[in-house]
Amino acid sequence: MTQIIIPLILLLLSSSLHALTIIGGSKGDNNATREVFGNIVRQDGVEVYARFVGTATAEDFYDVHAPFPGRIEDVRGELFQWVDTTTELASLASAELAAVIDSAPNKTKNQSGKKWKQVFDFHKIRAEYPGLIMNVYMSPKSEVGTNDRLFTVARRITIIGRAYEPANATFPKDAIHKGLIVKLTARDNKFSTVDAVVKWILPNKDGSRRAGLEIISRQEGIQPGSLFEGDILLESKNDVVLVPGKSIIKKDGKEYMILEVKTNNSYGVETELTSGSQPGWEFLRPSSLSPLPPNGEIKK
Secondary structure: OEEEEEEHHHOOOOOOOOOOEEEOOOOOOOHHHHHHHOOOOEEEEEEEEEEEEEEEEEEEEEEEEOOOOEEEEEEOOOOOOEEOOOOEEEEEEEHHHHHHHHHOOHHHHHHHHHHHHHHOOOEEEEOOOOEEEEEEOOOOOOEEOOOOEEEEEEEEEEEEEEEEOOOOOOOOOOOOOOOOEEEEEEOOEEEEEEEEEEEEEEEOOOOOEEEEEEEOOOOOOOOOOOEEEEEEEEEEEEEEEEOOHHHOEEEOOEEEEEEEEEEEEEEOOEEEEEEOOOOOOOOOOHHHHOOOOOOOEEOO
């Protein structure tokens, strides 16, 4: 039995050893898995994750105003409530309707209110755009004038933070890109999850990436300043042929590794190979491997 060095790019050997390899993020690390398999070429599925941690920030505010003078009869919108254009935030009675209700005896005011509501109907205050209520400026029975501010709503909630890419994996540099949808979880509430889309991303000097992710799923109770975290899937492959990275030898811009081969007869200065190689494969002579630097790099 002999050993020969072949180019890594031509390595097509496979193994029956299958177990999903997960790299980076909170999903785990593959180092222990590779130690178990030792010096065996194996076939596996691979997933590479980047860990994202960020803080929720409210953006693009607008105010909801009273359309006419009157009195707020009830308030349904609450602080940090997610609303849309169908959500009833409050009911507004005109000054005339409020005067009629007030003129009724105390015992019948509630009944009169229901009666006049059926006739005239209170004006329903609704949100102009979907968003998160950031402030409530009135309470039931408050007197308001035309254009008085009733609510402030944030149209966008953006989670600004960093994506920490795994140091022990390489992947396309555009793996985290605009439009990528990510599922994030509130750090203080593991049952609070949101879907967010990457809106922008910038590189940092430390290798991480600063990113802004806009929440696109309806979620109650989100507060600016809340911490969110999650794993961003960077790459997923099936049936990948894998070997330990430290077994790769680099020389003259090419990559090689030492593999087991089987031999038969010798013919002068040449030996017959019966398995482990194919015609046309390049190899390194043993003289070029001594001494071999620790990083596997062989210089000319």
